[in-house]
Amino acid sequence: MNDPRRLARLAPLALPLVLLGGCGSLFETHEKPFTVYELKAGTPPAATARLAATLVVARPRARPGLDSERIAVTLPGQRLDAYGGARWSAPLPEMVESLLIEDFRRAGCWQSVVAGRDAFGGRYLVETGIDAFEADYGAGGAAPVVRVRLSGAIGLAGERRLVATVEGSAEVPAAADRQREVIAAFERAFDQAAAQLVAAADAAAAADAGVR
Numbered sequence: 001m002n003d004p005r006r007l008a009r010l011a012p013l014a015l016p017l018v019l020l021g022g023c024g025s026l027f028e029t030h031e032k033p034f035t036v037y038e039l040k041a042g043t044p045p046a047a048t049a050r051l052a053a054t055l056v057v058a059r060p061r062a063r064p065g066l067d068s069e070r071i072a073v074t075l076p077g078q079r080l081d082a083y084g085g086a087r088w089s090a091p092l093p094e095m096v097e098s099l100l101i102e103d104f105r106r107a108g109c110w111q112s113v114v115a116g117r118d119a120f121g122g123r124y125l126v127e128t129g130i131d132a133f134e135a136d137y138g139a140g141g142a143a144p145v146v147r148v149r150l151s152g153a154i155g156l157a158g159e160r161r162l163v164a165t166v167e168g169s170a171e172v173p174a175a176a177d178r179q180r181e182v183i184a185a186f187e188r189a190f191d192q193a194a195a196q197l198v199a200a201a202d203a204a205a206a207a208d209a210g211v212r
Contacts, residue, residue, distance in 0.1 A: 034084075034087050035085060036089050037071070037183050038095070039183075040187065041106065042187075042194065044107045044194065047107045047109030047199075048206075050108070051109055053110060054114060054120065054123060055110045055112075055123075055126060056116050056121065056124070056125045057101050057114070058097075058128070059093055061127075061130065062093050063130065063131055066133050068092065069089075070083070071083045071135070073134055073137060074135075074138055075137050075138065097116075099190065099194065100197075101113050101115060103195070104198055104202075123157060124156060124163070124205050129152055131149040133149075141173075142176075142177055143182075146173075147171050148168075149167070149168075149193065150168045150194065150197050151165070154201045156208075163205060167196070168193035170188070170192035170196075171189065172189040172192070173185065
């Protein structure tokens with residue numbers, strides 16, 4: 001069965017990305033097919049400590065304009081827009097939550113890593129904000145620079161005690177202003193930012209627990 005909203009990874013395209021810009025009639029009832037993209041979790045550096053504890057990863061909070069499936073872009077004059085004909089596979093906070101859980105698991109510091117909505121509680125809790133997650137055309141180049149910035153905190157859930165603030169950020173220029181290259185730049189930028197945040201959270205928790 002051919003689904004026009006199939007995941008791009010199943011059939012990579014090399015089409016130019018088009019901004020939404022001016023919208024059509026407000027009374028249009030049909031929706032044009034769009035391509036859905038998902039990012040894959042990277043391979044963060046292996047943790048140097050191992051904790052016999054569970055980490056709960058709360059659903060990230062996105063700044064205004066990023067809390068949707070749209071792939072955001074910034075234009076000259078600090079204008080926020082989105083690509084037409086392309087979407088993330090889930091609302092951005094949901095997608096980032098899933099990726100962070102996988103990154104924390106792959107780093108190997110924790111006995112288990114669960115989502116905040118799960119019934120199983122954990123000793124430590126990490127909360128994250130998505131401060132930037134867009135393709136930036138502000139510099140006026142032919143291709144955008146993808147910017148990802150994550151900030152958050154890790155603490156003891158039961159005691160409601162802050163252990164440390166953590167963050168990660170990256171800027172990756174897209175090789176071209178085309179779907180494949182821009183999404184690849186998003187994946188590299190997120191991998192770099194997430195690796196920084198995961199390493200900082202793991203190290204802070206290990207220091208708090210007295211584990212070396």
